[in-house]
Amino acid sequence: MLSQNRNHYAAAADAARNTSATRRDPLYASLAFARAAVAHGAAGDDRRALGSPGQAQDALGRSKPDNRPAWIFFYDAAELDGLSAATHFDLGRSADAEFYAHRTLARLKPGLDRNRAFYTSILGLAQIDQGDIEQACATVEPLFTTAQPGSQRSRRQMKDFRLKAAATGSAHARQWLDNLPAAICEEPSFMPEITLRDVQRNELEPVRQLLLDVCAEVHADQLDDPFFAVDRYNERLTSHAGRDGWEAVIGYDREEPVGYAYAAPLLPGTQWWARPSDSRLH
Structure with a gap:
């Protein structure tokens, strides 16, 4: 059922790529291609997932920044890198996910705190999947020890990180987990705005x-x-x-x-x- 649902999400993303807005405006087309990559990555379709970011980059290069509605201000080359990181991570390509996560975090716009938290969690997960446990714990520690804006997806990523850290059997990971605030280990709580x-x-x-x-x-x-x-x-x-x-x-x-x-x-x-x-x- 989960696989079927992910395929439906991919179908939704593909449908959105064929709207008049995406045909008319390269910026909307770029965002549609980037989201399609994430959807196909979640569905495990390597070929279509890995082809879409290049199309998104080409479309973004043709776009013009003038007269944009406020809702799309978040989308730029940095956000495209973040969506590429998410795509590669879902496909199990941890080294590539780490590369793109570093790029997006280096140039993400100020004020996009939720996006920064999400891509930080992807970076930490990509690092722990490559066996770099100490660096991974250091990467995500601010998400656990300071107040962070969050969402359902961030909570899922943080929970996944704790489980992966525990599964390593590493002494460093055990000590790091033991030092986390008890309330964080129960369930991070975020107030929606x-x-x-x-x-x-x-x-x-x-x-x-x-x-x-x-x-x-x-x-x-x-x-x-x-x-x-x-x-x-x-x-x-x-x-x-x-x-x-x-x-x-x-x-x-x-x-x-x-x-x-x-x-x-x-x-x-x-x-x-x-x-x-x-x-x-x-």
């Missing part, structure tokens, strides 16, 4: 991939049902967004999307209007 972003009909294309990704994650256990398949959802999204008055609200925990809702007026003659009237609705 939710912000809402309104999306109008003419702003759909740049966020279409995001909506497809969230759909694939929320309905992960239902994606074999044709109604919840990502391509079918994409068709419905296109149809709904074609109506005047369509709009969406996306919730972000810092830079990470955590959910959304959208709505559009029903057309005259829609079957819903033929249902028995309920006076409580008037």
Whole structure:
């Protein structure tokens, strides 16, 4: 089931690469290719995962920085390196993951603290997978010993690191784990900082991939049902967004999307209007 879900995420990423926004704007195309690489890496598709970062780099080189919406300010060459690190790590290419993680951490924009925490955890995991235990512990120690902005993915990475450190049997790893604060070893706790972003009909294309990704994650256990398949959802999204008055609200925990809702007026003659009237609705 997990493998099937990852394949659905990859399908969602591929669908997003074919939107009008990505065909029109190299920056959106670059982000779509980079996210597709991560999705294919998580699905274990080496060929497609390793081909996408080069396409993302080429598209990024053709993009122009002017007149960008605020939501995409995070994406640049440094973020592409970070997504490449995540791709290589999922494919088991730890040395390459370490290389790209170092590059992104060296030039990540100020203020992207959650991204920095995530890529730091990837760096530590890549180092411990290569047997560099002391350096790995030193890399991730700030994530465990100081207050850090976090997310579900960061918590998963931190838990994975503790398990891998314990599994090494190293005296250094045992001592490092013993010195961690007890509360951290139970479960890191992060308070979300939710912000809402309104999306109008003419702003759909740049966020279409995001909506497809969230759909694939929320309905992960239902994606074999044709109604919840990502391509079918994409068709419905296109149809709904074609109506005047369509709009969406996306919730972000810092830079990470955590959910959304959208709505559009029903057309005259829609079957819903033929249902028995309920006076409580008037």
